[in-house]
Amino acid sequence: MSGFKNFLLRGNLVEVAVALIMALSFAAVVSTFVEWLTGLMPESAYFSTEEQSFGAFLNAVVSFVLLATVVYFLIVAPYTRAKERFFPGEAAGPSDTELLTEIRDLLASKGV
DSSP states (O other): OHHHHHHHHHSSHHHHHHHHHHHHHHHHHHHHHHHHHHHTOTTSTTOOSSOOOSHHHHHHHHHHHHHHHHHIIIIIHHHHHHHHHHSOOOOOOOOHHHHHHHHHHHHHHHTO
């Protein structure tokens, strides 16, 4: 069971799943915007003399925002808390400057 926990929390499975959900939702926003925009152009194959509805685009935007909110509060925030709880951050090691200074001092002490 711990292997499965490591697979879920250490890997990027959750991040990839969230990215896929958000990308598909955003694709709907872009698609409806392009449909609306091309419907306004007289030379477009989709052009109609009827009034173009901006509502489908607004619906897609609202759906995207609602989905993003739900995904954040139900997936991302609990996942982040679980990741911090089960895998606390590792202690920070010496910085690059400190390591280079130590190497320089060792080389200087050996006469190189």
